Amino acid sequence: MKLLTHNMLSSNIKGVTAGYPLLIEPQITTTTEVPINPNFLRHIFPKLDYSALVAAAKTLGFSDLPETAGVSDLEDEGFLKRFHHALLELKLEEGALVCPESGRRFMVSKGIPNMLLHEDEV
């Protein structure tokens, strides 16, 4: 699971109102090389919760992202590369995503997070 997806996921358990962003408990993290597409990065940037991305990247061991960033930062090639790396090249293979409100853990196994809710969470 890459951080672009983590940025979109939340704990939607019945009764939970603050289920985003999910905290990450990484066990195995990998890095893959992905060709960079600046157009895509510019298109997706406004849709993201940037601070959640920065925090998630830190948990996976990548602290090179600036704490805040705006659309104009995307013109800077250095920032673009680091943004791209955090968003699309870091991958969580094994671990858990934790609901910040209830503490409920969503397991990540073989790179796939299990977001299915149990019968009493629906």
Added chain:
Amino acid sequence: MWYLCVFYHRLLDYRKPEVEALAELFGGGGSPSSHHRLRWKLPEHHHPDSPFHFVDLPSEHIARSIANRSILVKGIYEVWGEGSSYEELEEAISCYPEERKSPYLVACTTFKVNIDSFGKAVSSGVQQERIQRLTFIPFKGRVDLRNPQHKFWLMETDDYGSNNGLPPMVQKTIFFGREVGTADRKLLPTYQLKSRKYLGPTAMDAEMAFLMANQGLADPGKLVYDPFVGTGSILVAAAHFGAMTMGADIDIRVVRDGRGPDCNVWSNFKQYGLPEPISLIRADNNLPPWRAGLQEVFDAIICDPPYGVRAGGRKSGGRKLLKGAVEPYTVPDDKRAGHIPSTAPYSLVECVHDLLEVAAKMLVMGGRLVFFYPVLREDEVAETDYPEHPCFRLVASCEQILSFRYSRVLLTMVKIAPYTEAIAETARKMHLDFKENHLKWLEEGNLHSAVFTPIDLLSDSSGDSKLWKELKPKYRGKYV
């Protein structure tokens, strides 16, 4: 400019929509919010199912891009002449403007003339004889049969009678044209399911997956999502065209190792050297795990939802829903880690409702929703019977006959209006209604029994329904 577009004679409903979608992708088709579509013309005396159609495209460059990316276009040609006899053809070619012909006839080029005959095989002797009839054309270049710069085609259709399953032709037509582009059908043996490492029972056939990816305008820089990803066969096609992909499924097959660590959904992409999906998620499209406020992230949603015929859909909820008044089941803490939540059957109606809702919210404006919808063939299905949503406009519906009794229709919808709070409110009410009246929704439109009930129980007393007449069709029509 008008070009001759010759299709492979199969999946008839899919042919023109593919060209129209690719025209939009390459800039030739106008925007979906205007109702501008491509202009098409049938050659004189031809039946609409004929493989030969004239289409008006803005430039040769766009025509080539469309043809080369397509799956069903046998070729797009600039026609130098047509006629119902070789004398008429020669006359037409001679009258065709010199400035359009001469650049392709000059001495420093290589060329080849191909003969094609629709519906009838032609011996090489006859082919040679036909090529000889073209010597009046002043070819100055050199013939190269392997890799010519310019390819010319002499194509003939004839009246072969009405008992052979081909579209009825009224009279012979001969076309002579210069090839502008052709489909790359070699993709199909490369990606065929026969050699796919990891398959599921409903894996999408490679040809159809490419057609779906074309309807969805998959392209580099775009993000394509499949909420019923299964073994990833649709995303493989989108990834081939350079799109970034993401998939979700409620089924454990997405999570399991398949038949080993090198035989799972991820390896399906590795097999072809394609970038793997950004993520695969185990999730329920009925209760998606997206954060509140997330909107307009995907450029296309391309999928084959479960229609309950060969694979039944499931959604979260399980025993609680089925038994109604039974107390909700709470998983004991020590069992939570490995618990596989029980699921409830997911009716087609609710499944499609949820799909439209997720798509309306998560697609960018102008983004495409492409999905299969099943229909019983004995019902006369009009376009108005297909699912609708205020955010979408239907731009194509392509039927594929699956059996005597049912077909699936590939619907292509474009998002033309933003997702509003009012729409969200209506959706929430509908979601509750599905929950409260669970059994009623399951029974309505239950396809499984309609498709699999033995036939003598279905026929009405007169035995004269529309389908019986089609039992031995003379003209195969959409059965190709």
